[in-house]
Amino acid sequence: MNYDVIIIGSGPGGYVAAIRASQLGLKTAIVERESLGGICLNWGCIPTKALLKSAQVFEYINHAAEYGIKTAEAEADFAAVIKRSRGVAEGMSKGVQFLMKKNKIDVVMGTGKVKPGNKVEVKGADGSTSELTAKNIILATGGRSKELPSVKQDGKKIIGYRQAMVLPEMPKSMVIVGSGAIGVEFAYFYATMGTKVTVVEFMENIVPVEDEDVSKQLLRSFKKVGIEVMTSSSVESVDTTGAGCKVQVKTAAGMQTIECDIVLSAAGVVANLENIGLEETGIKTEKGKVVVDEFYNTSVKGYYAIGDIVGGQALAHVASAEGIICVEKIAGQSPEPLDYNNIPGCTYCSPEIASVGYTEKAAKAAGYELKIGKFPFSASGKASAAGAKDGFIKMIYDAKYGELLGAHMIGANVTELIAEIVVARKLETTGHEMLKAVHPHPTMSEAIMEATADAYGEVIHL
Incomplete structure (x- = not known):
């Protein structure tokens, strides 16, 4: 043919x-x-x-x-x-x-x-x-699913994301190796269903590709619902000879052993x-x-x-x-x-994460002088009414020309809000234009306008 x-x-x-x-x-x-x-x-x-x-x-x-x-x-x-x-x-x-x-x-x-x-x-x-x-x-x-040498998947006790979607029964405890999108989404799912979840992350922050403020907020939210998080830590070995798994974790304080039913390797693709x-x-x-x-x-x-x-x-x-x-x-x-550099990233744990463009760290490294604004959902009427006050929207602008360099969001349904920023950046929208574009009230989206107002010293509701 x-x-x-x-x-x-x-x-x-x-x-x-x-x-x-x-x-x-x-x-x-x-x-x-x-x-x-x-x-x-x-x-x-x-x-x-x-x-x-x-x-x-x-x-x-x-x-x-x-x-x-x-x-x-x-x-x-x-x-x-x-x-x-x-x-x-x-x-x-x-x-x-x-x-x-x-x-x-x-x-x-x-x-x-x-x-x-x-x-x-x-x-x-x-x-x-x-x-x-x-x-x-x-x-x-x-x-x-990427296999780590120290966490060899057997499909039963040490699993990848495919097996994590079709486990025959809910495990009582689980160690998740890696805190990227796959790791934190499964952490939220299993913890909410009733599994005791421990997340082990090699880097200093969870969701390490995100802006540091977002990482810190997710850590707070996870701890609040009982998810244990170990950063700057690595899984050295997993012993599966017994009924469950014995996970050897290397931390700054030394070696720790965690016992669990299942180890989920979520170290990327x-x-x-x-x-x-x-x-x-x-x-x-x-x-x-x-x-x-x-x-x-x-x-x-x-x-x-x-x-x-x-x-x-x-x-x-x-x-x-x-x-x-x-x-x-x-x-x-x-x-x-x-x-x-204008690709949105979305993570669907709770609270959700959405981001596009430069992080604060990357923008500074690129030599920009910045105007940064943050608006917490605790100050949002819609978020309060919905009972979803965790999180914030962070807007990053170039101080010289007003270029919208990046946006970082964590909160309920923020994955539905990020497209506004992607289109705005595509159209080379400035901070002034974002600020003067009237956003509907009460919505989660008006936090974009408020965070922009905060960047320019004009915020009303903070």
Whole structure:
């Protein structure tokens, strides 16, 4: 079979690229070895949000009295929570199947491997092989849970995020290694459901890529709900010979042993580069990533790479944007290269975290003179009415020209607020314009205006 475009991998990079290619009149095929939608739809973004929603509902019921509502004692049906999450994921995957049919994209099930001469070899689950050819081949093979040498996953007692989504029963205790988005989301979920959770983080702060003020606030919020956090600490070994796990943790004060039922390794993701034909085709890699230019051309003409296997943030929305840019360039259009400094990051623990642009530390290191404003949700009428006063919005501006350098939010539903900042930065909005854009009252979003007012010494409600 001969195509204009073949894409290997149907995650949010691959399937979005396939749809855009079809829209642009290119004959397109997509190769997938497991389920349409990739990790994001099946084992990542979507099912985890379903789990977190169940935890949030459980939390609401347990605090119903604070809202003047009397309820009987709530009980979490862990198996039913897991089942709901899987159902949501399956529904989304079927949605992608529909989109493939609607856009007349050929779906080839099997493991894809690039070969020289613009060819893709596909090995089916039954061992059969077929060969496809295309003028353009896009690699979108994604990533998987990173394994630490000291925390070897066995899938039972030491698990990755996939197993964490489908545990047969709720553990009484859990140690989570790593406090990035995956680690803190599962920490919130399991702690809310009733598991005793300890988070071990190698860096000085949890959620270490975030602004330090956000990290400190999340630490306070986690401690308040009984999540134990150990920073500047590392897991040296895990003994699984007994009924549970004995975790040896190295801290500034010395070695500690923590006993638990399950250890969740959440130390990030690693790119799926093995056995996809990179060496045979001559495609260059560096530091575990495929080397690409601003339009995702690899070192070999006619071969492209997007998503978690290239440099840049390993996020679903980044992969989608890269896929669209890559395909538009293939189709002869003139897309704008992606601005990796205007990518929003969202973490869905409670309170939620959302950020974009420079942190305060990074802005200072870049040589900017800053105007910084913060507005706590404790001063927000909407947050008080919702019973969600934890957190704040922090706005960072260039003092000289008023450029909006970054925004950092922690609080209820802040992941829904960050897009305003992304659009504002894209439009090169200044602090003055943000301040004078009237925000609706009462909303969580008016804290953006108030934090900006604080930066310029004009805050009203503080």
